[in-house]
Amino acid sequence: MHFDIGDQYRHRLSVVHLLDPRVKVVATFSFILTVSLTPTGVWWAFGCFLVLILAVAWLTRLGPMFAVRRSFVALPFVLAALAVPFTTPGSVLFRIPGLGWTISEPGMIRFTSILARSWLAVQAAVLLTATTRFPDLLWALGMLRFPRLLVATIGFMYRYLFVLADEALRMLRARSARSAHVPKSPRPPIGWQGRVAGMMVGSLFLRALERSERVYAAMLSRGYDGHIRTLDRFRMMTFDWVALAVVVMVLATPLVVALIQ
């Protein structure tokens, strides 16, 4: 058993996959920002952005439902906004029998807008990750002036993510193998089980610490001087500039019209 579902990159030969990752990062952030700035209840604007995201999804050749299917990860958080339809004052849309709670119309509009913003943003992020290799994504973030050291640390983390996740899985398997449980017998107390889990975490920490020391020694022996050097992976072509311009135009037009209204 290996932790190998972690990488979300899906290889295809498509226009979106071939774009410069910087363009994709900028486009994704602009998309999420635009969606967040779109005023509550302007449905046609949200519709425009949905069409845009579906068009990009179609261009990626990942299948029409790919982003939609993966976009439900944010769903549990809807709970946080669940009170909005009840607490926003306005004309009563619906009264829950028995409890006397009322759902107001502006409240419902705002709730749906929050969901729309969240759903569109997650789809954009899904498409970015699915069409860009993670090292390329980090390279783009570095080129876009994100703190270099942080980007290098994340790159390192990504390299050892799978190693340590496998290590954790092995420990979990070992625990299951040693924790036989006779049906109907009393379970061990929660505190004890938690302590075992904690000891596992502590032991995983020691293994990680020792691994980092070995890794560092290996890096030193290969001439590491505190700087991580990367190749220039991409160059902005005419096509990339055109794609960027198109995305900005398509995003800006509905937003400006929606804000003016």
Added chain:
Amino acid sequence: MWLSPVELHIPDGFLSPMVSAVGWVLALVMVGFAIRQTRDQLGERQIPLMGVLAAFIFAAQAINFPVAAGTSGHLLGGALAAIVMGPWAATLIMTAVIATQALLFQDGGLLVMGWNILNMGVFTAFVGYAVYALMRRLIGESARTRLAAAFAGAWLSVEMGAIAAAFELAISGTSPLRLGLPAMVGVHAMIGLGEGIITTGAIALLQVARPEVLAVGETAPGRKRASFLAIGLIVALIVAIFSPLASPSPDGLEFVAEAEGFLSRSLDPLYEVLPDYTVPFITNEITTTILAVFVGTLIVFGIAWIVGRTTFRREAAGN
């Protein structure tokens, strides 16, 4: 997915753009300080050590234990990282974890990532560390106090993250404080127990197996400043919680309810980015209160920072 997400990862769309922007600015400032601090502390070991430990936190979040009714206790990790590595290194480690979760798994949004970094990385690390250090100093050094201190630090760190998230959601008009705060605090009081138990177990193991590792975290540089920052944060939060209640209003709760009503109405102008070239929310006294709380938070933060810095300097000069 085998990785159970912690309920603190705020997705995009749930915070207003203004709130998100403030979060990014604060997060980048904190990460910038964390990078400087750990560079002095670790030198060129910084990238490999931080990277592997970030991967460790990510993997450790998968280690869980069954609690009841299909739920399980698991780790967020900010407090544990701060106890073993010091708060600044923990900030950097948790930032890497949160960024990877958002970029790779869409666990938490991109535009709101600043607040996710603050809630789950900075606040948990500093509060966990400060409580751990403070309790050990108050009670005295022993193996048992260390475990108690670790438990308290871990539990409170999760609570602090939840309180902060509730405020961010309330200011964005997504979840009224009157309902959101008790819900978040209540749920995370339970989740915090799992965090506390696992953190305590990990410290118990380290205490027996490698006590010198714990000593490294406890003497990590910047800890004076860190505790001042954490105390400042706690004071700021207490002020933020009680300032609406301490207003000249007959009923505190009623006042909060009013504030909620106003917040929901004021949201639309906020999205329109200051229409008519006026600042509509400055004129309203309730928003002014909230704005004042925000500015106050920043000021308390700044004072704590300066006090911490001068004490640190004086100590450095004394040595």
